[in-house]
Amino acid sequence: MRLSDVQLQQFHQNGFIVLRNFLPQEKCDAILDVAKAHLEHKIEPIETEIGYDERSKEYRTEVVDYSSGSNETHMIVRRLRQVYERDILFKEWMEDVDIRPVLQQILDDRVVITTAHHNSIMTKMPHYSRATAWHQDRRYWRYSDNNLVSVWLALDDEYSENGVLEFIPGSHLMQFKPEQFDVKEYFREDTQENAELIAKKVSTPLKKGDVIIFHSLLLHRANKNSTDQAKISFVYTVKGERTMAIEGSRSSQYPEIMLEEVE
Template identity: 50%
Template sequence: MKLDENQLKEFNENGFLILRNFADSALCDEILEKAKIHLENKTAPIETEQEYMHLNKDKITVRRLRQVYDREEVFQKWMTNEKIRPILKQVLNDTPVLTLAHHNSIMTKLPHESTRTFWHQDRRYWNFENNDLVSVWLALGDEYLDNGLLEFIPASHKLNLEKDQFDEVSNFKDEHPKNLEIIKNKVHANLQKGDVVLFHCKTLHHASKNNSDKAKISFVYTVRAASNKPLNNTRSDFKEVILD
């Protein structure tokens, strides 16, 4: 499968693209079933809400399961999916390489216990030669504003932003005068099981807390262009899988 000319243009202009009903429903159900077991058991490595928000660590609320590639065969099956490879090659204009150091994750927003995800660019996590990185987000169920749907700022991957527009942990400041004008342009589109969102590592995005009564669980991984090498002796210099 390949993107048509309009889809590729949309991704390049906006920095993100939704692929509706892309993943097989049965595959999503199998991923979700396995993910729930790891979440219930709080199987390490994980990231918690308490770590993310610098809160009291006596309570553990899982925010994401890390390093999921090696946890279950079905997780690997999705991350190495043959159907999406030609699309990833198009958006990167190069052979895609699955980087397992980052966004090799099951993401969750638990009901009433989750916290907001602040505006940010994913590039803050990584150490590569350039910004040719794209994340692949899979909705495993319905995603909407009240349960923590991702919102994006179109074309923000093209902006030249200044250091003072970000805080000490690289969150995009909500109340910065320049940022307020940029955030006004935010957009969203509800997702359903099997929908995939591709987004560039510089595209600004955020998500609210989950105010619903049901957990929102998603799957995200990241690919780099083969020509975009990880910097030696950084956390990005890690196990990878070439998706040729």
Template identity: 50%
Template sequence: MKLTQEQLQQFQKDGFLILKNFANPKLCDEILEKAKKHLIKKQAPIETEQEYMSLNEDKITVRRLRQVYDREEIFQEWMTDKEIRPILKQILNDTPVLTLAHHNSIMTKLPHESTRTYWHQDRRYWHFENDDLVSVWLALGDEYLENGLLEFIPETHKINFTKACFDDADNFLDENEENKKIIEKRTHQNLEKGDIVLFHCKTLHHASKNTTDEAKISFVYTVRAKSNKPLKNTRSDFKEIVLD
């Protein structure tokens, strides 16, 4: 499968693109079943709400399952899906490489216990020669504002923000007057099982907490262009999979 020229131009303009009904529902169900088993066990490595928010609590609320590529074959099957490779190659204009150091994750928004994910750019996680990385977000069920749907701010991948726009954790400051004007341009589209979102690592995005009674569980991984090398002796200099 390949993007139409219109779709490619939309991604380049906005910094994100939604593809409806991309993944097979049966595959999504199988991924979700396996993910729930790991979540129930709180199987390491994980990221918790408590550590993310710097809360000194004994309670553990899973925010994400990390390093999922090596957990289950069905996870590997999705992350190396042959149908999406031509699309990623189009966007990157190069052979895509699956980087396993970051965003190799099952993401959760647990009911009532999850916290808001602040506006941010994913570039804060990585150390590559340039910031042209693309994430693939898979909805394993319905996603909407009340359960923590991702919202995006179009065209922010093209803006070179100053450090004053962010706090010490690289969250985009809501109270900054210039930032407020940018946040007003936020947009969202509800997702259903099998929908994917492709987004540039500099595109600002956030998600509210889950106020419903059901968990929202999603899958995200990230690719780089083969020519965009990780910087040596950084956390990005890690195991990778070339998607020829």
């Protein structure tokens, strides 16, 4: 698959693109079955809901141990981390050759998986999950430039009530002032300047097998899950070969997987 010139222009303008019905439902179900087993048994490394909102900017930027460090049996898992090495089904999706030409177009470079960031099964558990505030993923990542995108796979239907992604189109191209963000670098919602931008948000309801590719600087958020069913998604991040992790940062502490170019 390749994007048309119009689609590629839309991505660069908006900062995201949706690929409908990209992965067959049977493959989504197989990935979901493995993910549910790892979630049920709380197989480390994981991130929990405990203390998530209290973590400092320094913690999110510097800490390289992705284990939760928790021994609570009733903890709520927010995400499974380091999924590339967990199961062959996860690895195969992250190395999928059908989506690679699209990623090559968007990055205008050879595709490299960075296992330091995302590389996760994301959850929004019913009754326990929190809303995700407006943010840019790139804020805690340390690279030579911004040529990174994330690939989000819906493993089941996603909509407003269970926490579908929302974006501010074009925000990846905007220059922001430091005071537009709080101390943890979330985009503030209490200023008129920001409110005018937030009013332009778009919601992206998804069906099982849909994929969203979005830029590392694109502002995005999600509601909490107010339904009775867990929302489980798969997200990983890729960069261009010319984009280098800054030595000594968390971004440089995990392996990178160079993918072969495909036509």
